[in-house]
Amino acid sequence: MIYEAQNFDHLLGLAGFSDTLLKNHFTLYQGYVANTNKLLALQEEMQKSDRLDVPEFAEINRRFGWEFNGMRLHELYFSNLTVDAGAIEATGALATAMASEFGSVGDWEKNFRAKCAFRGIGWVILALDTHSGRLFNVWVNEHDVGHLAGATPILVFDAFEHAYMIDYGIKKAEYINSFFRAINWREVEGRMK
Numbered sequence: 001m002i003y004e005a006q007n008f009d010h011l012l013g014l015a016g017f018s019d020t021l022l023k024n025h026f027t028l029y030q031g032y033v034a035n036t037n038k039l040l041a042l043q044e045e046m047q048k049s050d051r052l053d054v055p056e057f058a059e060i061n062r063r064f065g066w067e068f069n070g071m072r073l074h075e076l077y078f079s080n081l082t083v084d085a086g087a088i089e090a091t092g093a094l095a096t097a098m099a100s101e102f103g104s105v106g107d108w109e110k111n112f113r114a115k116c117a118f119r120g121i122g123w124v125i126l127a128l129d130t131h132s133g134r135l136f137n138v139w140v141n142e143h144d145v146g147h148l149a150g151a152t153p154i155l156v157f158d159a160f161e162h163a164y165m166i167d168y169g170i171k172k173a174e175y176i177n178s179f180f181r182a183i184n185w186r187e188v189e190g191r192m193k
Contacts, residue, residue, distance in 0.1 A: 016178025
């Protein structure tokens with residue numbers, strides 16, 4: 001299977017995100033898709049030629065998680081943004097679950113925002129433990145370290161500098177505010193199902 005880069009041009013014009021920033025970010029995402037496909041092809045080629053005991057095979061497989069997660073996390077991130085934000089906070093079953101886990105939607109937001117403001121590169125994910133039904137705000141370092149096994153990403157925040165530096169420089173708090181104004185809560189709640 002060849003992965004195809006999704007088109008997120010419908011986000012152009014998103015308040016708080018310049019088109020230049022978004023286009024650069026889309027290009028970066030497309031690189032993850034291309035590299036995922038390259039690594040899959042290399043793995044298949046090495047399997048066919050029975051070269052599974054060489055260091056290159058190990059490195060290709062280690063790198064695969066980085067590229068694949070970079071692809072998927074960007075898809076989740078872009079998909080949980082909308083130019084027609086409307087609601088400014090979670091409602092329905094998601095709000096009920098947030099209040100149950102964190103005390104209130106406001107307390108959930110404080111926790112999530114605090115993680116978004118961490119120094120360093122990575123991701124902040126509101127994750128649903130599909131086994132227990134619990135929600136967790138987690139920091140994922142890079143793309144491939146910190147994921148909760150068996151958990152589904154519900155809301156994804158890109159904390160890498162490429163997601164905000166063009167527009168905000170080092171003013172990450174302003175980027176976090178713009179992100180919260182652009183969340184597509186309907187999409188996020190739909191991921192709970």
